[in-house]
Amino acid sequence: MLALGAAAPACAVDLGIDLHGFASQGYLVTTGNNYLGPTLQDGSFEFNEVGLNVVATPVDRLRVGAQVVSIDAGDFGNNQVLVDWAYGDYQLDQRLGFKLGRFKIPLGLANDTRDLDLTRTQVFLPQAVYPVPLRDFYIAVNGVGVYGTARMGGLGTLDYTAYIGGQNITAQSATARYFTSLGAGDTFSFIHVSSIEGGALTWNTPADGLRLRASLYHAYRLDVLGHTLGAATPVAGVFSDNDIHAQLHDFWSGILSAEYQWQDLTLAGEYLRNYSRNDVVVTSHPFINAPAAGGPPGSTVRVDLPVATTSTISYLRNEGMYLSAGYRFLERFEANLGREIYFDDTQSRGASFFRSWDLSLRWDILDHWLAKAEWQHVDGTAFASRQDNPQGLKDSMDVLSLKTTFDF
Amino acid sequence: MAQPTPAQSSRSSTCRPNATRRASALAWLVLLVLLAPPAGAEEFLIVNPGVTGAGLDAQALRDIFLGKRVNWDDGQRIIIFLAREGPSRDELLKRLGRTAAQFVSGWKRLVFTGGGTLPQTVDGDPALLAAVARTPGAVGFVVAARAGDGVTGIALP
Numbered sequence: 001m002l003a004l005g006a007a008a009p010a011c012a013v014d015l016g017i018d019l020h021g022f023a024s025q026g027y028l029v030t031t032g033n034n035y036l037g038p039t040l041q042d043g044s045f046e047f048n049e050v051g052l053n054v055v056a057t058p059v060d061r062l063r064v065g066a067q068v069v070s071i072d073a074g075d076f077g078n079n080q081v082l083v084d085w086a087y088g089d090y091q092l093d094q095r096l097g098f099k100l101g102r103f104k105i106p107l108g109l110a111n112d113t114r115d116l117d118l119t120r121t122q123v124f125l126p127q128a129v130y131p132v133p134l135r136d137f138y139i140a141v142n143g144v145g146v147y148g149t150a151r152m153g154g155l156g157t158l159d160y161t162a163y164i165g166g167q168n169i170t171a172q173s174a175t176a177r178y179f180t181s182l183g184a185g186d187t188f189s190f191i192h193v194s195s196i197e198g199g200a201l202t203w204n205t206p207a208d209g210l211r212l213r214a215s216l217y218h219a220y221r222l223d224v225l226g227h228t229l230g231a232a233t234p235v236a237g238v239f240s241d242n243d244i245h246a247q248l249h250d251f252w253s254g255i256l257s258a259e260y261q262w263q264d265l266t267l268a269g270e271y272l273r274n275y276s277r278n279d280v281v282v283t284s285h286p287f288i289n290a291p292a293a294g295g296p297p298g299s300t301v302r303v304d305l306p307v308a309t310t311s312t313i314s315y316l317r318n319e320g321m322y323l324s325a326g327y328r329f330l331e332r333f334e335a336n337l338g339r340e341i342y343f344d345d346t347q348s349r350g351a352s353f354f355r356s357w358d359l360s361l362r363w364d365i366l367d368h369w370l371a372k373a374e375w376q377h378v379d380g381t382a383f384a385s386r387q388d389n390p391q392g393l394k395d396s397m398d399v400l401s402l403k404t405t406f407d408f
Numbered sequence: 409m410a411q412p413t414p415a416q417s418s419r420s421s422t423c424r425p426n427a428t429r430r431a432s433a434l435a436w437l438v439l440l441v442l443l444a445p446p447a448g449a450e451e452f453l454i455v456n457p458g459v460t461g462a463g464l465d466a467q468a469l470r471d472i473f474l475g476k477r478v479n480w481d482d483g484q485r486i487i488i489f490l491a492r493e494g495p496s497r498d499e500l501l502k503r504l505g506r507t508a509a510q511f512v513s514g515w516k517r518l519v520f521t522g523g524g525t526l527p528q529t530v531d532g533d534p535a536l537l538a539a540v541a542r543t544p545g546a547v548g549f550v551v552a553a554r555a556g557d558g559v560t561g562i563a564l565p
Binding site: 051055060087094113116119208209 | 467471476477478479481482483484485505506507508509510512513516517519520521522523525526
Protein backbone atom coordinates (compact mmCIF):
# COMPACT_ATOMS: atom_id res chain seq x y z
CA MET A 1 0.00 0.00 0.00
CA LEU A 2 1.28 3.44 -0.87
CA ALA A 3 2.39 5.20 2.29
CA LEU A 4 1.74 8.86 2.82
CA GLY A 5 4.42 11.39 3.64
CA ALA A 6 7.75 10.41 5.05
CA ALA A 7 8.97 8.76 8.16
CA ALA A 8 11.51 11.43 8.97
CA PRO A 9 13.60 11.20 12.10
CA ALA A 10 12.37 13.15 15.07
CA CYS A 11 15.27 15.59 14.85
CA ALA A 12 13.89 16.82 11.55
CA VAL A 13 10.90 18.11 13.44
CA ASP A 14 12.78 19.47 16.43
CA LEU A 15 15.31 21.46 14.41
CA GLY A 16 12.91 22.43 11.65
CA ILE A 17 15.44 21.22 9.08
CA ASP A 18 14.58 18.87 6.23
CA LEU A 19 16.90 17.25 3.73
CA HIS A 20 15.54 15.59 0.58
CA GLY A 21 16.90 14.45 -2.74
CA PHE A 22 16.17 12.59 -5.94
CA ALA A 23 18.10 10.82 -8.67
CA SER A 24 16.89 9.65 -12.08
CA GLN A 25 18.56 7.66 -14.81
CA GLY A 26 17.02 7.11 -18.21
CA TYR A 27 17.66 5.49 -21.54
CA LEU A 28 16.52 6.93 -24.85
CA VAL A 29 16.41 5.30 -28.27
CA THR A 30 14.78 6.65 -31.43
CA THR A 31 13.95 5.84 -35.02
CA GLY A 32 13.90 8.40 -37.83
CA ASN A 33 15.80 11.22 -36.13
CA ASN A 34 18.25 11.70 -33.29
CA TYR A 35 16.64 13.35 -30.29
CA LEU A 36 18.62 15.03 -27.51
CA GLY A 37 21.89 13.53 -28.71
CA PRO A 38 22.88 10.46 -30.74
CA THR A 39 19.91 8.18 -30.05
CA LEU A 40 19.32 6.54 -33.41
CA GLN A 41 21.10 3.21 -33.17
CA ASP A 42 22.29 2.15 -29.76
CA GLY A 43 20.35 4.80 -27.90
CA SER A 44 21.71 7.06 -25.19
CA PHE A 45 22.10 6.92 -21.43
CA GLU A 46 22.84 10.66 -21.33
CA PHE A 47 19.53 11.23 -19.67
CA ASN A 48 19.55 11.85 -15.93
CA GLU A 49 18.72 14.28 -13.14
CA VAL A 50 20.04 14.53 -9.60
CA GLY A 51 18.84 16.99 -6.99
CA LEU A 52 19.42 17.70 -3.32
CA ASN A 53 17.67 20.24 -1.13
CA VAL A 54 17.69 21.48 2.43
CA VAL A 55 14.93 23.56 4.02
CA ALA A 56 14.79 25.13 7.47
CA THR A 57 12.29 27.21 9.42
CA PRO A 58 14.51 29.35 11.63
CA VAL A 59 11.70 31.53 12.95
CA ASP A 60 7.91 31.56 12.81
CA ARG A 61 6.40 32.23 9.37
CA LEU A 62 9.81 32.07 7.63
CA ARG A 63 11.09 29.14 5.60
CA VAL A 64 14.49 29.21 3.88
CA GLY A 65 16.00 26.60 1.64
CA ALA A 66 18.00 25.74 -1.43
CA GLN A 67 18.22 22.98 -4.00
CA VAL A 68 21.03 22.08 -6.36
CA VAL A 69 20.45 20.00 -9.48
CA SER A 70 22.56 18.34 -12.09
CA ILE A 71 20.90 17.46 -15.38
CA ASP A 72 21.95 15.68 -18.53
CA ALA A 73 19.75 15.34 -21.60
CA GLY A 74 22.07 14.59 -24.49
CA ASP A 75 23.97 17.81 -25.20
CA PHE A 76 21.81 19.75 -22.74
CA GLY A 77 22.91 20.20 -19.16
CA ASN A 78 25.93 17.88 -19.26
CA ASN A 79 25.62 17.37 -15.52
CA GLN A 80 26.73 20.84 -14.54
CA VAL A 81 25.74 21.49 -10.94
CA LEU A 82 23.25 24.36 -10.84
CA VAL A 83 21.41 26.19 -8.11
CA ASP A 84 17.84 25.23 -8.89
CA TRP A 85 16.24 27.39 -6.22
CA ALA A 86 17.44 29.21 -3.13
CA TYR A 87 15.03 31.54 -1.40
CA GLY A 88 13.30 32.71 1.71
CA ASP A 89 9.51 32.36 1.97
CA TYR A 90 7.63 34.47 4.48
CA GLN A 91 3.95 33.60 4.77
CA LEU A 92 2.09 36.30 6.66
CA ASP A 93 -1.01 34.20 6.45
CA GLN A 94 -2.63 32.08 3.82
CA ARG A 95 -3.79 35.14 1.93
CA LEU A 96 -0.37 36.72 1.56
CA GLY A 97 3.17 35.42 1.35
CA PHE A 98 6.45 36.67 -0.07
CA LYS A 99 9.44 35.02 -1.72
CA LEU A 100 12.89 36.50 -2.06
CA GLY A 101 15.78 34.85 -3.86
CA ARG A 102 15.84 32.38 -6.71
CA PHE A 103 12.58 30.47 -7.03
CA LYS A 104 10.69 28.42 -9.61
CA ILE A 105 8.57 30.22 -12.19
CA PRO A 106 4.87 29.32 -12.09
CA LEU A 107 3.95 28.79 -15.73
CA GLY A 108 1.35 26.28 -16.80
CA LEU A 109 0.68 23.20 -14.73
CA ALA A 110 4.18 21.75 -14.80
CA ASN A 111 6.91 24.31 -15.55
CA ASP A 112 8.12 24.22 -11.95
CA THR A 113 8.39 20.42 -12.02
CA ARG A 114 10.28 20.05 -15.30
CA ASP A 115 13.15 18.24 -13.56
CA LEU A 116 10.96 16.22 -11.20
CA ASP A 117 10.33 12.92 -12.88
CA LEU A 118 8.70 11.59 -9.73
CA THR A 119 5.73 14.00 -9.94
CA ARG A 120 4.29 12.70 -13.22
CA THR A 121 3.41 9.58 -15.16
CA GLN A 122 5.16 10.59 -18.38
CA VAL A 123 8.90 10.46 -18.91
CA PHE A 124 8.80 13.66 -20.97
CA LEU A 125 6.48 16.53 -20.24
CA PRO A 126 4.51 17.45 -23.36
CA GLN A 127 7.19 19.01 -25.57
CA ALA A 128 4.63 21.14 -27.39
CA VAL A 129 4.35 23.23 -24.22
CA TYR A 130 7.46 22.38 -22.16
CA PRO A 131 10.37 21.93 -24.62
CA VAL A 132 13.57 20.59 -23.05
CA PRO A 133 15.88 23.12 -24.82
CA LEU A 134 14.13 26.07 -23.18
CA ARG A 135 14.37 24.78 -19.62
CA ASP A 136 16.91 27.39 -18.52
CA PHE A 137 14.85 30.16 -20.03
CA TYR A 138 11.77 29.35 -17.98
CA ILE A 139 12.91 27.48 -14.91
CA ALA A 140 13.54 30.15 -12.25
CA VAL A 141 13.62 33.85 -11.51
CA ASN A 142 16.10 35.69 -9.29
CA GLY A 143 13.93 38.28 -7.65
CA VAL A 144 10.88 38.81 -5.51
CA GLY A 145 7.47 37.16 -5.59
CA VAL A 146 4.12 37.44 -3.89
CA TYR A 147 1.51 34.71 -3.54
CA GLY A 148 -1.62 33.77 -1.66
CA THR A 149 -5.03 32.16 -1.69
CA ALA A 150 -8.38 33.92 -1.58
CA ARG A 151 -11.50 32.13 -0.44
CA MET A 152 -14.52 32.90 -2.61
CA GLY A 153 -17.28 31.25 -0.64
CA GLY A 154 -19.27 28.93 -2.84
CA LEU A 155 -17.10 29.71 -5.85
CA GLY A 156 -14.07 27.84 -4.55
CA THR A 157 -10.66 29.38 -3.99
CA LEU A 158 -8.34 31.50 -6.09
CA ASP A 159 -4.55 31.09 -5.87
CA TYR A 160 -2.48 33.97 -7.16
CA THR A 161 1.23 34.44 -7.65
CA ALA A 162 3.33 37.15 -9.29
CA TYR A 163 7.06 37.75 -9.58
CA ILE A 164 9.65 40.13 -10.99
CA GLY A 165 13.39 39.83 -11.31
CA GLY A 166 16.25 38.74 -13.49
CA GLN A 167 17.65 35.55 -14.84
CA ASN A 168 20.95 33.76 -15.33
CA ILE A 169 21.34 32.23 -18.76
CA THR A 170 24.95 31.48 -19.47
CA ALA A 171 26.52 31.23 -22.91
CA GLN A 172 27.14 27.55 -22.09
CA SER A 173 23.56 26.77 -21.09
CA ALA A 174 21.13 24.43 -22.78
CA THR A 175 19.12 27.38 -23.96
CA ALA A 176 22.18 28.79 -25.74
CA ARG A 177 22.24 25.70 -27.90
CA TYR A 178 18.61 26.31 -28.75
CA PHE A 179 19.56 29.67 -30.23
CA THR A 180 21.83 27.84 -32.66
CA SER A 181 18.72 26.32 -34.19
CA LEU A 182 17.31 29.83 -34.62
CA GLY A 183 20.39 30.88 -36.60
CA ALA A 184 21.91 33.00 -33.87
CA GLY A 185 25.37 31.45 -34.24
CA ASP A 186 27.35 28.29 -33.53
CA THR A 187 29.03 29.67 -30.41
CA PHE A 188 27.90 32.35 -27.97
CA SER A 189 29.83 34.91 -26.02
CA PHE A 190 26.95 36.64 -24.26
CA ILE A 191 23.33 35.96 -23.39
CA HIS A 192 21.46 38.33 -21.17
CA VAL A 193 17.87 38.95 -20.14
CA SER A 194 17.22 42.46 -18.87
CA SER A 195 14.28 41.49 -16.67
CA ILE A 196 11.42 39.05 -16.43
CA GLU A 197 8.06 39.22 -14.75
CA GLY A 198 4.85 37.28 -14.76
CA GLY A 199 2.29 35.50 -12.70
CA ALA A 200 -0.48 32.96 -12.56
CA LEU A 201 -4.06 32.73 -11.39
CA THR A 202 -5.44 29.34 -10.42
CA TRP A 203 -9.13 28.85 -9.82
CA ASN A 204 -9.88 25.80 -7.70
CA THR A 205 -13.47 25.52 -8.81
CA PRO A 206 -16.39 24.32 -6.69
CA ALA A 207 -16.49 21.25 -8.95
CA ASP A 208 -14.35 18.92 -6.88
CA GLY A 209 -11.07 18.11 -8.63
CA LEU A 210 -11.36 20.74 -11.36
CA ARG A 211 -8.83 23.57 -11.49
CA LEU A 212 -8.21 26.14 -14.17
CA ARG A 213 -5.08 28.24 -14.54
CA ALA A 214 -3.97 31.19 -16.63
CA SER A 215 -0.28 32.09 -16.53
CA LEU A 216 1.85 34.68 -18.23
CA TYR A 217 5.62 35.15 -18.60
CA HIS A 218 7.37 38.20 -20.00
CA ALA A 219 11.07 38.63 -20.67
CA TYR A 220 12.13 42.15 -21.47
CA ARG A 221 14.93 42.31 -24.02
CA LEU A 222 16.88 39.15 -24.51
CA ASP A 223 20.29 39.83 -26.08
CA VAL A 224 22.30 37.07 -27.69
CA LEU A 225 25.76 37.56 -29.15
CA GLY A 226 26.61 34.62 -31.36
CA HIS A 227 29.41 33.77 -33.73
CA THR A 228 29.81 31.56 -36.75
CA LEU A 229 33.29 30.95 -38.12
CA GLY A 230 34.04 30.21 -41.76
CA ALA A 231 30.44 30.04 -42.90
CA ALA A 232 29.87 29.43 -46.59
CA THR A 233 28.39 32.35 -48.55
CA PRO A 234 26.37 32.41 -51.76
CA VAL A 235 29.56 33.31 -53.61
CA ALA A 236 31.74 30.28 -54.40
CA GLY A 237 35.11 30.43 -52.66
CA VAL A 238 34.08 33.21 -50.31
CA PHE A 239 33.64 32.39 -46.63
CA SER A 240 32.64 34.58 -43.73
CA ASP A 241 33.14 34.93 -40.01
CA ASN A 242 29.88 36.32 -38.71
CA ASP A 243 29.11 38.16 -35.48
CA ILE A 244 25.41 37.94 -34.82
CA HIS A 245 23.52 40.14 -32.39
CA ALA A 246 20.00 38.85 -31.92
CA GLN A 247 17.72 40.94 -29.77
CA LEU A 248 14.35 39.55 -28.73
CA HIS A 249 12.09 42.39 -27.64
CA ASP A 250 9.33 41.61 -25.19
CA PHE A 251 9.24 37.85 -25.28
CA TRP A 252 5.78 36.72 -24.11
CA SER A 253 4.57 33.27 -23.13
CA GLY A 254 0.99 32.61 -22.12
CA ILE A 255 -0.52 29.29 -21.09
CA LEU A 256 -4.14 28.36 -20.39
CA SER A 257 -4.47 25.16 -18.39
CA ALA A 258 -7.18 22.86 -17.14
CA GLU A 259 -6.86 19.80 -14.94
CA TYR A 260 -9.52 17.46 -13.61
CA GLN A 261 -8.91 14.73 -11.07
CA TRP A 262 -11.64 12.22 -10.35
CA GLN A 263 -10.65 9.27 -8.25
CA ASP A 264 -7.83 7.52 -10.16
CA LEU A 265 -8.38 9.46 -13.37
CA THR A 266 -6.51 12.67 -14.22
CA LEU A 267 -7.36 14.68 -17.33
CA ALA A 268 -5.26 17.66 -18.37
CA GLY A 269 -5.05 20.05 -21.27
CA GLU A 270 -2.93 23.13 -21.95
CA TYR A 271 -2.59 25.72 -24.69
CA LEU A 272 0.58 27.78 -25.20
CA ARG A 273 1.37 30.88 -27.24
CA ASN A 274 4.83 32.48 -27.50
CA TYR A 275 5.48 35.79 -29.16
CA SER A 276 8.45 38.07 -29.65
CA ARG A 277 9.84 40.50 -32.20
CA ASN A 278 13.45 39.83 -33.02
CA ASP A 279 16.02 42.22 -34.44
CA VAL A 280 19.00 40.40 -35.87
CA VAL A 281 22.12 42.30 -36.89
CA VAL A 282 24.78 40.26 -38.67
CA THR A 283 28.24 41.74 -39.09
CA SER A 284 30.01 39.68 -41.72
CA HIS A 285 33.78 39.48 -42.09
CA PRO A 286 34.09 37.80 -45.52
CA PHE A 287 37.38 36.38 -46.75
CA ILE A 288 38.90 34.19 -49.39
CA ASN A 289 41.74 31.74 -49.08
CA ALA A 290 44.23 32.79 -51.77
CA PRO A 291 47.29 30.75 -52.79
CA ALA A 292 50.27 31.85 -50.71
CA ALA A 293 53.00 33.35 -52.83
CA GLY A 294 56.36 31.68 -52.15
CA GLY A 295 54.90 29.18 -49.72
CA PRO A 296 54.72 25.38 -49.93
CA PRO A 297 52.54 24.02 -52.73
CA GLY A 298 48.84 24.13 -51.81
CA SER A 299 49.29 26.56 -48.93
CA THR A 300 46.87 29.49 -48.73
CA VAL A 301 46.66 32.83 -47.06
CA ARG A 302 43.53 34.52 -45.82
CA VAL A 303 42.57 37.70 -47.63
CA ASP A 304 39.89 39.74 -45.90
CA LEU A 305 37.16 41.44 -47.91
CA PRO A 306 35.17 44.52 -46.86
CA VAL A 307 33.03 44.09 -43.74
CA ALA A 308 29.28 44.11 -44.36
CA THR A 309 26.37 44.56 -41.96
CA THR A 310 22.82 43.37 -42.53
CA SER A 311 19.81 43.92 -40.33
CA THR A 312 16.59 41.91 -40.36
CA ILE A 313 13.42 41.78 -38.30
CA SER A 314 11.65 38.52 -37.62
CA TYR A 315 8.83 37.35 -35.37
CA LEU A 316 8.59 34.34 -33.11
CA ARG A 317 5.01 33.04 -32.98
CA ASN A 318 4.93 29.52 -31.50
CA GLU A 319 1.77 27.65 -30.63
CA GLY A 320 1.53 24.40 -28.69
CA MET A 321 -1.19 22.33 -27.08
CA TYR A 322 -1.82 18.92 -25.59
CA LEU A 323 -4.47 16.75 -24.02
CA SER A 324 -3.63 13.89 -21.68
CA ALA A 325 -5.49 11.26 -19.71
CA GLY A 326 -3.83 9.38 -16.89
CA TYR A 327 -5.32 6.47 -14.97
CA ARG A 328 -3.96 4.53 -12.01
CA PHE A 329 -5.33 1.10 -12.87
CA LEU A 330 -3.57 -0.73 -10.07
CA GLU A 331 -2.32 0.62 -6.79
CA ARG A 332 1.25 0.90 -8.06
CA PHE A 333 0.68 1.17 -11.81
CA GLU A 334 -0.44 4.21 -13.78
CA ALA A 335 -0.85 4.73 -17.53
CA ASN A 336 -1.09 7.98 -19.49
CA LEU A 337 -2.15 8.69 -23.06
CA GLY A 338 -1.28 12.06 -24.59
CA ARG A 339 -1.81 13.93 -27.83
CA GLU A 340 0.38 16.95 -28.67
CA ILE A 341 0.40 19.50 -31.48
CA TYR A 342 2.98 22.22 -32.02
CA PHE A 343 3.46 24.91 -34.69
CA ASP A 344 6.63 26.97 -35.09
CA ASP A 345 4.76 29.85 -36.66
CA THR A 346 1.06 30.51 -36.24
CA GLN A 347 1.03 32.40 -39.53
CA SER A 348 2.50 29.49 -41.40
CA ARG A 349 1.31 26.39 -39.60
CA GLY A 350 2.19 23.98 -42.37
CA ALA A 351 5.84 25.02 -42.58
CA SER A 352 7.27 23.59 -39.37
CA PHE A 353 5.25 21.61 -36.88
CA PHE A 354 4.89 18.31 -35.09
CA ARG A 355 2.02 16.15 -33.95
CA SER A 356 2.54 13.26 -31.61
CA TRP A 357 0.88 10.48 -29.64
CA ASP A 358 2.50 9.23 -26.49
CA LEU A 359 1.77 6.31 -24.20
CA SER A 360 3.41 6.09 -20.79
CA LEU A 361 3.48 3.50 -18.03
CA ARG A 362 4.64 4.18 -14.48
CA TRP A 363 5.37 1.55 -11.85
CA ASP A 364 5.87 2.62 -8.24
CA ILE A 365 8.10 -0.25 -7.24
CA LEU A 366 8.51 1.04 -3.69
CA ASP A 367 7.34 4.23 -1.98
CA HIS A 368 10.53 6.01 -3.03
CA TRP A 369 11.52 4.15 -6.16
CA LEU A 370 9.74 4.10 -9.51
CA ALA A 371 10.27 2.99 -13.09
CA LYS A 372 8.71 4.23 -16.32
CA ALA A 373 8.45 3.31 -19.96
CA GLU A 374 7.19 5.61 -22.69
CA TRP A 375 6.62 5.37 -26.41
CA GLN A 376 6.04 8.43 -28.52
CA HIS A 377 5.27 8.61 -32.22
CA VAL A 378 5.98 11.97 -33.84
CA ASP A 379 5.00 13.33 -37.25
CA GLY A 380 6.61 16.58 -38.40
CA THR A 381 10.09 18.08 -38.26
CA ALA A 382 9.77 20.58 -35.41
CA PHE A 383 10.37 17.96 -32.70
CA ALA A 384 14.02 17.03 -33.20
CA SER A 385 16.78 19.58 -33.83
CA ARG A 386 18.87 20.15 -36.93
CA GLN A 387 22.03 20.10 -34.80
CA ASP A 388 21.31 16.51 -33.79
CA ASN A 389 20.45 15.59 -37.37
CA PRO A 390 22.95 17.19 -39.77
CA GLN A 391 21.97 14.62 -42.38
CA GLY A 392 18.50 16.22 -42.51
CA LEU A 393 15.28 15.74 -40.59
CA LYS A 394 12.84 12.98 -41.39
CA ASP A 395 9.09 13.58 -41.21
CA SER A 396 8.34 10.73 -38.86
CA MET A 397 10.07 9.32 -35.80
CA ASP A 398 9.49 7.21 -32.72
CA VAL A 399 10.96 7.71 -29.28
CA LEU A 400 11.23 4.95 -26.69
CA SER A 401 12.34 6.09 -23.26
CA LEU A 402 12.93 4.19 -20.05
CA LYS A 403 13.60 5.83 -16.74
CA THR A 404 13.95 5.01 -13.08
CA THR A 405 13.87 7.48 -10.19
CA PHE A 406 14.74 7.27 -6.53
CA ASP A 407 13.93 9.90 -3.93
CA PHE A 408 14.25 10.37 -0.21
CA MET B 409 -18.05 7.84 20.64
CA ALA B 410 -15.75 9.57 23.05
CA GLN B 411 -14.30 12.79 21.84
CA PRO B 412 -10.65 13.78 22.03
CA THR B 413 -9.88 15.66 25.17
CA PRO B 414 -7.29 18.33 25.65
CA ALA B 415 -4.23 17.36 27.53
CA GLN B 416 -2.29 19.55 29.86
CA SER B 417 -0.23 21.92 27.82
CA SER B 418 3.40 21.10 27.48
CA ARG B 419 3.99 24.48 29.09
CA SER B 420 2.13 23.44 32.28
CA SER B 421 4.31 23.00 35.30
CA THR B 422 4.04 21.11 38.56
CA CYS B 423 4.97 24.28 40.48
CA ARG B 424 1.97 26.15 39.10
CA PRO B 425 -0.39 27.30 41.90
CA ASN B 426 -3.47 25.15 42.42
CA ALA B 427 -5.84 28.04 41.62
CA THR B 428 -4.16 28.58 38.28
CA ARG B 429 -4.29 24.89 37.56
CA ARG B 430 -8.01 24.80 38.37
CA ALA B 431 -8.62 27.80 36.11
CA SER B 432 -6.68 26.12 33.37
CA ALA B 433 -8.68 22.93 33.77
CA LEU B 434 -11.90 24.91 33.69
CA ALA B 435 -10.81 26.68 30.54
CA TRP B 436 -10.06 23.37 28.90
CA LEU B 437 -13.44 22.08 30.02
CA VAL B 438 -15.16 25.06 28.41
CA LEU B 439 -13.15 24.52 25.24
CA LEU B 440 -14.06 20.88 25.36
CA VAL B 441 -17.76 21.73 25.50
CA LEU B 442 -17.44 24.28 22.73
CA LEU B 443 -15.65 21.81 20.53
CA ALA B 444 -17.96 18.94 21.33
CA PRO B 445 -18.88 17.15 18.13
CA PRO B 446 -22.46 16.93 16.99
CA ALA B 447 -24.18 13.64 17.48
CA GLY B 448 -22.94 11.09 15.01
CA ALA B 449 -19.78 12.97 14.03
CA GLU B 450 -16.76 10.72 14.07
CA GLU B 451 -14.03 12.70 12.31
CA PHE B 452 -11.69 15.03 14.08
CA LEU B 453 -9.01 17.46 13.23
CA ILE B 454 -6.69 17.07 16.19
CA VAL B 455 -4.15 19.67 17.20
CA ASN B 456 -1.55 20.01 19.87
CA PRO B 457 -3.01 21.70 22.97
CA GLY B 458 -0.73 24.68 22.37
CA VAL B 459 -2.60 25.46 19.14
CA THR B 460 -5.73 27.58 19.07
CA GLY B 461 -8.26 25.62 17.10
CA ALA B 462 -10.53 28.58 16.43
CA GLY B 463 -11.67 29.01 12.85
CA LEU B 464 -10.63 25.58 11.69
CA ASP B 465 -13.15 24.09 9.30
CA ALA B 466 -13.33 21.70 6.38
CA GLN B 467 -11.62 24.19 4.04
CA ALA B 468 -8.84 24.72 6.56
CA LEU B 469 -8.35 20.96 6.63
CA ARG B 470 -7.87 20.95 2.85
CA ASP B 471 -5.54 23.94 2.95
CA ILE B 472 -3.39 22.45 5.68
CA PHE B 473 -3.18 18.89 4.40
CA LEU B 474 -2.58 19.98 0.81
CA GLY B 475 0.25 22.24 1.91
CA LYS B 476 -1.23 25.66 1.14
CA ARG B 477 -1.36 26.83 4.72
CA VAL B 478 1.89 26.39 6.60
CA ASN B 479 1.46 28.52 9.74
CA TRP B 480 -1.09 28.80 12.52
CA ASP B 481 -2.64 32.21 13.14
CA ASP B 482 0.02 33.02 15.75
CA GLY B 483 2.78 32.32 13.23
CA GLN B 484 3.75 28.92 14.66
CA ARG B 485 4.73 26.41 11.99
CA ILE B 486 2.16 23.72 11.24
CA ILE B 487 3.59 20.23 11.58
CA ILE B 488 1.44 17.57 9.95
CA PHE B 489 1.22 14.01 11.18
CA LEU B 490 -0.46 11.28 9.15
CA ALA B 491 -1.45 7.72 9.81
CA ARG B 492 0.47 5.58 7.35
CA GLU B 493 -2.51 3.31 6.72
CA GLY B 494 -5.98 2.60 8.05
CA PRO B 495 -9.40 4.26 8.29
CA SER B 496 -8.06 7.67 9.36
CA ARG B 497 -5.84 7.84 6.30
CA ASP B 498 -8.61 6.68 3.99
CA GLU B 499 -11.15 9.18 5.35
CA LEU B 500 -8.64 12.02 5.13
CA LEU B 501 -7.95 11.28 1.48
CA LYS B 502 -11.68 11.12 0.80
CA ARG B 503 -12.15 14.56 2.34
CA LEU B 504 -9.24 15.93 0.33
CA GLY B 505 -10.54 14.40 -2.90
CA ARG B 506 -7.18 12.74 -3.56
CA THR B 507 -5.96 9.22 -4.03
CA ALA B 508 -2.88 8.17 -2.09
CA ALA B 509 -0.77 8.52 -5.23
CA GLN B 510 -2.09 12.01 -5.97
CA PHE B 511 -1.56 13.08 -2.39
CA VAL B 512 2.03 11.84 -2.29
CA SER B 513 2.80 13.35 -5.69
CA GLY B 514 1.41 16.72 -4.63
CA TRP B 515 3.56 16.80 -1.53
CA LYS B 516 6.71 15.72 -3.35
CA ARG B 517 6.06 18.50 -5.81
CA LEU B 518 5.99 20.97 -2.93
CA VAL B 519 9.08 19.53 -1.27
CA PHE B 520 11.22 19.64 -4.42
CA THR B 521 10.13 23.14 -5.46
CA GLY B 522 10.69 24.58 -1.99
CA GLY B 523 6.99 25.02 -1.29
CA GLY B 524 6.54 22.80 1.75
CA THR B 525 7.81 20.38 4.34
CA LEU B 526 6.77 16.77 4.00
CA PRO B 527 4.25 15.50 6.56
CA GLN B 528 5.47 12.97 9.11
CA THR B 529 3.93 9.52 9.03
CA VAL B 530 3.28 7.28 11.99
CA ASP B 531 1.87 3.78 12.37
CA GLY B 532 -1.74 3.89 13.49
CA ASP B 533 -4.03 6.24 15.36
CA PRO B 534 -2.50 5.77 18.84
CA ALA B 535 0.90 6.81 17.52
CA LEU B 536 -0.72 9.70 15.63
CA LEU B 537 -2.44 10.99 18.75
CA ALA B 538 0.75 10.65 20.76
CA ALA B 539 2.80 12.50 18.14
CA VAL B 540 0.33 15.38 17.93
CA ALA B 541 0.10 15.55 21.72
CA ARG B 542 3.85 15.90 22.21
CA THR B 543 4.74 18.12 19.23
CA PRO B 544 4.11 21.87 19.43
CA GLY B 545 2.24 23.09 16.36
CA ALA B 546 1.18 19.60 15.35
CA VAL B 547 -2.01 18.63 13.58
CA GLY B 548 -3.53 15.30 12.55
CA PHE B 549 -6.76 13.75 11.40
CA VAL B 550 -8.50 10.81 13.00
CA VAL B 551 -11.85 9.13 12.53
CA ALA B 552 -12.12 8.39 16.21
CA ALA B 553 -10.21 9.09 19.36
CA ARG B 554 -10.18 8.11 22.96
CA ALA B 555 -10.61 10.29 25.97
CA GLY B 556 -7.33 11.28 27.50
CA ASP B 557 -5.40 11.28 24.26
CA GLY B 558 -3.87 14.65 25.11
CA VAL B 559 -4.93 16.59 22.04
CA THR B 560 -7.52 19.22 21.21
CA GLY B 561 -10.17 17.84 18.90
CA ILE B 562 -12.17 19.83 16.39
CA ALA B 563 -15.14 17.86 15.17
CA LEU B 564 -15.70 18.09 11.44
CA PRO B 565 -19.20 17.96 9.97
